[in-house]
Amino acid sequence: MESGEDYAKRSERVKALLSSYYGDSGQGPSAPPGGHAQQGTPAGRGPPVAHIGGIAAIDTPTFNADQHTSDILRIFSLEKLMVEHRNMAREIKNIDSDMQQLVYENYNKFITATDTIRTMKSSIDAMESEMLRLQQTASVVAEKSLSVSNKLQQRRESMEQLYKVQRLLRKLQTVFELPRKMRAALEEDALDTAVGLYAEAQPLLHKYGGRGTFKVIALESDFVAQEISQLLKKRLTERKDDTEQCVLLLRKLGEPDDTLQDKYLTGRVARVKRVLAEAAIVADAMAAAAAASAGGQQQPVPPPPKAQLSAPESWGWTGGNPPQLRTFLRALDEKFINGVQETVVNVVRFFLPEGSDDSPEAAAAKRKPLVTLSRELFGEYFSIVRRVVSDAAKAGVLRGSLLREARAQAAKEGGSAVLSVNSPALEQLSSDWGAEAIAQALSTMSIDVGLLAAHLPELQLKERALEVVQASIQQHVTLSFAALKQRVIDAAVAVRTALASEAADAGPGSAGPGAILQQGSVYLAELLQRGLAVLLQGLRGYESAGGARLLASWRDQWVDLVQGGLQSFFGGLLLASLELAALRYDGGDLMREALKASGTAGGGLVGQGSAGPDLMGPPTGPAGAAAGAAQELVKPGLVLLLAKLCKFLEQVMVPWVMETIAASFASAGGPGGGGGGGGASGVDLPPSFVPGEVARRLSAASSAMVLAYVEMHGRQLSVMVRRSTGSVSWLTCKEPRGPRPVCSLLLERLARVEAEAAGLLDEPGSSMGTGVNLGSSVHGAGRKAGDHRESGAAGTSALYGGISNPFGGRDSSAVERNVAKLFREKVHMTGSVPLASPAILAAIASVALKSLLESIRLETLGRAGLQQLQLDVASLRPHLRRFLLRGGGGKGDGAAVVEQLLEDVVLSATERCVEPQLLEAAVVERILASASSER
Amino acid sequence: MGEPTTHYSLKYQARVLVAVPSDTITSKWLVGTTALREENEVRMLQFDADSEQLVCKLVYSHPAEVWDIAPCPTRDDVFVSVWAKGGNSSATLWKSVGDGGQASAQMQLEQQVELAGQSRAMRCALWSAQQTDTIVTLEESTLKKWSIAEAGAEATSSCPAGEMVQLWSGALHPRNPSLLCTAGSNDVQTWDLRNLGRPMGEIKMAHKMPVRSISFAPHNDTRVLTAGDDCKLRFWDLRNPGQALLELGGHRHWVWRALYNPVHDSLVASCSSDCCVNLYYTPNLATAPVTASATEVAGAPAAGGGTPAGPPATTPAATALGGTVVGAAGAAAVHKVPGRSGDLDGKVVSWDEHEDSVYGMGWSAAEPWLLASLSFDGRVTVNRVPKNIKYKILI
Numbered sequence A: 001m002e003s004g005e006d007y008a009k010r011s012e013r014v015k016a017l018l019s020s021y022y023g024d025s026g027q028g029p030s031a032p033p034g035g036h037a038q039q040g041t042p043a044g045r046g047p048p049v050a051h052i053g054g055i056a057a058i059d060t061p062t063f064n065a066d067q068h069t070s071d072i073l074r075i076f077s078l079e080k081l082m083v084e085h086r087n088m089a090r091e092i093k094n095i096d097s098d099m100q101q102l103v104y105e106n107y108n109k110f111i112t113a114t115d116t117i118r119t120m121k122s123s124i125d126a127m128e129s130e131m132l133r134l135q136q137t138a139s140v141v142a143e144k145s146l147s148v149s150n151k152l153q154q155r156r157e158s159m160e161q162l163y164k165v166q167r168l169l170r171k172l173q174t175v176f177e178l179p180r181k182m183r184a185a186l187e188e189d190a191l192d193t194a195v196g197l198y199a200e201a202q203p204l205l206h207k208y209g210g211r212g213t214f215k216v217i218a219l220e221s222d223f224v225a226q227e228i229s230q231l232l233k234k235r236l237t238e239r240k241d242d243t244e245q246c247v248l249l250l251r252k253l254g255e256p257d258d259t260l261q262d263k264y265l266t267g268r269v270a271r272v273k274r275v276l277a278e279a280a281i282v283a284d285a286m287a288a289a290a291a292a293s294a295g296g297q298q299q300p301v302p303p304p305p306k307a308q309l310s311a312p313e314s315w316g317w318t319g320g321n322p323p324q325l326r327t328f329l330r331a332l333d334e335k336f337i338n339g340v341q342e343t344v345v346n347v348v349r350f351f352l353p354e355g356s357d358d359s360p361e362a363a364a365a366k367r368k369p370l371v372t373l374s375r376e377l378f379g380e381y382f383s384i385v386r387r388v389v390s391d392a393a394k395a396g397v398l399r400g401s402l403l404r405e406a407r408a409q410a411a412k413e414g415g416s417a418v419l420s421v422n423s424p425a426l427e428q429l430s431s432d433w434g435a436e437a438i439a440q441a442l443s444t445m446s447i448d449v450g451l452l453a454a455h456l457p458e459l460q461l462k463e464r465a466l467e468v469v470q471a472s473i474q475q476h477v478t479l480s481f482a483a484l485k486q487r488v489i490d491a492a493v494a495v496r497t498a499l500a501s502e503a504a505d506a507g508p509g510s511a512g513p514g515a516i517l518q519q520g521s522v523y524l525a526e527l528l529q530r531g532l533a534v535l536l537q538g539l540r541g542y543e544s545a546g547g548a549r550l551l552a553s554w555r556d557q558w559v560d561l562v563q564g565g566l567q568s569f570f571g572g573l574l575l576a577s578l579e580l581a582a583l584r585y586d587g588g589d590l591m592r593e594a595l596k597a598s599g600t601a602g603g604g605l606v607g608q609g610s611a612g613p614d615l616m617g618p619p620t621g622p623a624g625a626a627a628g629a630a631q632e633l634v635k636p637g638l639v640l641l642l643a644k645l646c647k648f649l650e651q652v653m654v655p656w657v658m659e660t661i662a663a664s665f666a667s668a669g670g671p672g673g674g675g676g677g678g679g680a681s682g683v684d685l686p687p688s689f690v691p692g693e694v695a696r697r698l699s700a701a702s703s704a705m706v707l708a709y710v711e712m713h714g715r716q717l718s719v720m721v722r723r724s725t726g727s728v729s730w731l732t733c734k735e736p737r738g739p740r741p742v743c744s745l746l747l748e749r750l751a752r753v754e755a756e757a758a759g760l761l762d763e764p765g766s767s768m769g770t771g772v773n774l775g776s777s778v779h780g781a782g783r784k785a786g787d788h789r790e791s792g793a794a795g796t797s798a799l800y801g802g803i804s805n806p807f808g809g810r811d812s813s814a815v816e817r818n819v820a821k822l823f824r825e826k827v828h829m830t831g832s833v834p835l836a837s838p839a840i841l842a843a844i845a846s847v848a849l850k851s852l853l854e855s856i857r858l859e860t861l862g863r864a865g866l867q868q869l870q871l872d873v874a875s876l877r878p879h880l881r882r883f884l885l886r887g888g889g890g891k892g893d894g895a896a897v898v899e900q901l902l903e904d905v906v907l908s909a910t911e912r913c914v915e916p917q918l919l920e921a922a923v924v925e926r927i928l929a930s931a932s933s934e935r
Numbered sequence B: 001m002g003e004p005t006t007h008y009s010l011k012y013q014a015r016v017l018v019a020v021p022s023d024t025i026t027s028k029w030l031v032g033t034t035a036l037r038e039e040n041e042v043r044m045l046q047f048d049a050d051s052e053q054l055v056c057k058l059v060y061s062h063p064a065e066v067w068d069i070a071p072c073p074t075r076d077d078v079f080v081s082v083w084a085k086g087g088n089s090s091a092t093l094w095k096s097v098g099d100g101g102q103a104s105a106q107m108q109l110e111q112q113v114e115l116a117g118q119s120r121a122m123r124c125a126l127w128s129a130q131q132t133d134t135i136v137t138l139e140e141s142t143l144k145k146w147s148i149a150e151a152g153a154e155a156t157s158s159c160p161a162g163e164m165v166q167l168w169s170g171a172l173h174p175r176n177p178s179l180l181c182t183a184g185s186n187d188v189q190t191w192d193l194r195n196l197g198r199p200m201g202e203i204k205m206a207h208k209m210p211v212r213s214i215s216f217a218p219h220n221d222t223r224v225l226t227a228g229d230d231c232k233l234r235f236w237d238l239r240n241p242g243q244a245l246l247e248l249g250g251h252r253h254w255v256w257r258a259l260y261n262p263v264h265d266s267l268v269a270s271c272s273s274d275c276c277v278n279l280y281y282t283p284n285l286a287t288a289p290v291t292a293s294a295t296e297v298a299g300a301p302a303a304g305g306g307t308p309a310g311p312p313a314t315t316p317a318a319t320a321l322g323g324t325v326v327g328a329a330g331a332a333a334v335h336k337v338p339g340r341s342g343d344l345d346g347k348v349v350s351w352d353e354h355e356d357s358v359y360g361m362g363w364s365a366a367e368p369w370l371l372a373s374l375s376f377d378g379r380v381t382v383n384r385v386p387k388n389i390k391y392k393i394l395i
Helices: A002-040 A046-059 A065-076 A078-187 A190-206 A212-238 A242-254 A259-293 A325-351 A360-401 A403-412 A413-417 A434-453 A460-508 A512-544 A545-554 A553-579 A591-596 A611-617 A622-629 A634-662 A693-727 A739-761 A766-779 A788-805 A810-823 A837-857 A865-885 A894-911 A921-934 B285-286 B291-300 B387-394
Strands: B008-009 B014-019 B028-035 B041-048 B054-062 B063-073 B079-087 B088-097 B106-115 B120-125 B132-141 B142-147 B153-161 B167-172 B179-183 B187-190 B201-203 B211-216 B221-230 B235-239 B246-248 B257-258 B267-272 B276-282 B346-351 B358-363 B370-375 B379-384
Touching: A002 B346, A046 A434, A065 A078, A078 A190, A078 A212, A212 A242, A259 A325, A259 A360, A325 A360, A325 A434, A360 A434, A360 A460, A360 A512, A413 B008, A434 A460, A434 A512, A460 A512, A460 A553, A460 A634, A512 A553, A512 A634, A512 A739, A553 A591, A553 A634, A553 A693, A591 A693, A634 A739, A693 A739, A693 A837, A739 A837, A739 A865, A766 B028, A810 B063, A837 A865, A837 A894, A865 A894, A865 A921, B008 B054, B008 B221, B014 B063, B014 B370, B028 B063, B028 B370, B028 B379, B041 B370, B054 B088, B063 B120, B079 B120, B079 B132, B106 B153, B120 B167, B132 B167, B142 B167, B167 B211, B179 B211, B179 B221, B187 B211, B221 B257, B257 B358, B257 B370, B276 B370, B276 B387, B346 B379
Parallel strands: B014 B358, B054 B106, B211 B257
Antiparallel strands: B008 B379, B014 B028, B028 B041, B041 B054, B063 B079, B079 B088, B088 B106, B120 B132, B132 B142, B142 B153, B167 B179, B179 B187, B187 B201, B211 B221, B221 B235, B235 B246, B257 B267, B267 B276, B276 B346, B358 B370, B370 B379
16 A cells, blocks of 8 residues: 555656656757857856856756866855755755666566466467367358258248239139129119229230130120110210219220210219309308398398208308308318319329320310310309408408498487497497408418319419409408498598588587587597508408418518508598588699599599498498588588598508508518508509608698688688678768677687687697687676787777878878888788697688778778777787687787788778778777676 | 799879780780879889880879779770779779870870769779770669760660679670670679670679679680689689589689680689789680580681780680580599690699789780789789790690
8 A cells, every 4th residue: 555655656756757857858949048148148248147057957958067067166165066966966866766666667567568478378279179169060050040941942932822823813703703793783783883893804804805714704794894884875865963973984994985075074064063053052141141140221132041052061051050251161162172173183084094195286175175164163163252252351341340330320329429439339340350261261262272273274273363362352451441431431421410410400609519520520530540450450360360371472462452452541531521521623732732643542432432332232321311411511610620630640640550551561672651662563663552642632631621611711700791891881980989799799700610629629628618718708898808908909009100190291101101011021811721729710810800901991981980990900909819829829920910910900991091090099998998898 | 933023013002903905015004093092193004025124104193092994995095994082983084185205104184074873883894895985884783884986975775783783893705795794792694785684694603702803715705704702713604604614712812803814715813812813724624625616716716806926725626635524513523634734724823922912913915924913002013924834835
């Protein structure tokens, strides 16, 4: 143990030494620098360097012992030399012992190796005999095995022969039995079995039919076969329903008749046509059921009796309900596609063998009847599919849009009740527009048809299926948008009806119309937002429900389709709004813009919208009434509502739709929003949905409607103002005692307009209050507005004082007038009016004041007449000011115009006055105060 | 529209501006002021095409306010003015006196005869271009036909306008000497001058508010243009008074005057108290087939007045292609189909240089692309039809 440890220690040391030796030699290159330095500075430099170099260099190969010794002797002190000596002696001793150790170890190993070699030599001698014995044993085993296998070989061969014989015998037995079996089958009327047997045995008989017994058998079986064939032919002429079967059997019997193919085909076609006829009945039933379940007013067609079908269950028609679309299509495909496939396969196998040596033309000619008939069949098939799918699309759209429910509700309740936001027709809007069902059905159809495409390449089935799919989806998308559009239009029409009936019932002045408008506006916004959201979500069903594959090949067109739908949706709404507002093209820029490109948008017009007849049969109920009411006078409130609707579409819906499109209906080419040229139809074609254009048109329409609204009210006020002006003899009238009644009438009207506009355009809640406030403040003839009036009157007199005083000088007054004009800003009545109640009110007020101005300019006034007008203006000013500042907060442009016009009225009156003498401001105020207290 | 405009300012407010029809070489207009307390005047302005300036050629003193002027179709020194003074209004036939060679622009007017009405509310006077001895005066409730001779004037016939009708203005047909149209209240009446008595025809509710102006198309015999306080312009076929052919908007306040261009059927201008003068271009309407009158017009193309530059562009021959006979109900639909030029009928320019209501407006009789307008503050502006429209019409 200890010695082992000792050994380990020692060997460690040896290793360390060795490594240090090699390491030093590795460090050898590091020595030369020292040596180099030594050489570079031979003597003059300090011996310490040389000394250190000398000491370090003791292990290097260039070590010079004599030099070293002499160096040491020269440099070191005695003491140091002694130390050096001792060190050296110790090191030498160590090295010696290490060397001894190494030698010893080597020796040891050598001895062990020698021993081993000696042992090997002795054991190898015994090995040879053993090997010999093994070889002998192996050869014996091989011999035995060979003999066994030889013995078995004979038996195996005989067995194989026996087996072959047995098989042959069995075949022969079948052949021998063939005539008998055929006969038996014939007697049992199992013709197909007989034919099958015959056909099986045919090759054998062909081969051996000429020999011995086979001859007999062949003859016999041929005889029976002939018999069968006779029978079949007879049957072929007698029984119609079995024709194909017979033809097939005959063909198997090897009848060479060419007419067989035609006969077979007619038989098959008759069968498949029966399937299609049944399908048509089921489709009728489905349509009827859909109509019934949707609660249609009219019961269009009584559902065809189930009894017409042989097996209604196979169509998925269980119980009283006709099948679902998908089930139906599956059943139809199963029957039809399988039938056609079988036919085609059979025909190809029996009549058009592949290896026939016919020329291609002849083969094509042979295929021709098959192709023709299949084309006919597929034509019918596709038309049924189209019909069913389009029925489903209509039903789905009705279900999604709740158009029928909404109309039913409108017909039942009438009036404004329809416009409740909580009405079921709005709340229950769902995203189920039938897209998924249609997508599933269509994808089933296209897959199934695809199966047959390889068999009948001439029919281009895949392309036709794709056409059907595209047409169906297009119809669905179009219908969906049309239905939603129709709902919006219906709602707008409902507002109109409600307004009309309200006016008829309550007469003017009631708070009803405002409430209706507000309600209608909320309802419309809600309807649009929800409706469009659910519709787009519903259409996305095409992409989720296995439709992705369906859309794969024409995704760009699909995106185009949806975008086009949106475009025409907005366009149609725009046109319908304009029509409801009774706005026509009037040559103006706004209308030109609004109607731009509307030729392509198509017209879903009120009352007879394209969805109406398509989805609902002839328009009924409110829609019909709407058509009649189109000639009625349009209520201004409705115009304002529609203006707001267009604004809403422009500012909320179009951006929203843009986002949605970018998110889920973007074409591959680029985002449909930015006009990056979507659509596979070509780069040069613009994208189908152009938000910029739509927004522009909507904005223009909205502005045009606001202007129309202003014009309508302005016209009423104009008439009023003119009439009141015409009834006064201005030249001769007496001293004024108060403002004319027309002023308060004017304010009253404006208050009503404000209530209407504010209710619709401002935040709900504040509107009613303002309306009432206004009314009271008008009637109460604002005592509280004293400060306003004062400032107003003072302003007036200050401005016109200059004109009234220098009565004499003609030119001076004209000059002053012109100078005064220079400092006024121009009265702008052009430009559009923003959709906000203060601006609208200002515009209406300006129209009224301008009319007053114009009427006054046509008159010649006396002094009293002028003063009367001065009073009128003074009484109007504070109220108008309050109107226009309310809500807006600051002095808008419109307010400035009104102020200007008020001044202009007095100015013009002064100009038209023979004796222009204005009242003192104080007098004006006194008269107004007394007039208001009288009232 | 980039075109230079020319201004001229009168001293006082003014309402009347009419083109002088007798001069077909230079563009001249008569303007009359309407200042109540001042000495009014009538000025003859001439447009100098070289310097693009309006020059005042003559100044007539006319103390009473001038409300309308009917210039003589053959002489430029004779005109009828409708004037008002102290709440009364009447009409007078004037002739300028003084030696024509004098450089001074100041001229004296000599009253030939007063065409006194039955009431004191004279509105408008019309001088027939066909029968130059015939003048028609319109009062609020009466119309009167005068025959002018050297010796004086004689009222040949008169008749009441009808109940509830307040006449405002009227127009004589440019070729048919016996046809008169008047604007009365909201309606338009047609009269046969040979036999004044009852209106021949009527357009009921021609506008929703009183009608202010009537103008006959220069080439189309049965087409008139009306404008009214409802801010609209309407085109009518006199044979179909039930429905307007086309309604044009674009004004924000009453339209005081709307006039067909004297040469081109497709050019119409209007002025309004919203301070704007609008120019409309109606190629589709102008070329719409005129079945009955087509031959008639084609037979007398020179009747449109001696206008050398008048191209026959507007003869409505063989325009079945245009196919835009307009029913009011289908107006929007029809006008979506642009004519051969691809233009919609509609407003093309809106001039808004005026700072007050524009009451007077007149196309130049000599140069069909010049239009003068007058606002209440006395400013006269001459505008040119924009070049692109001009080329559209000419080419």
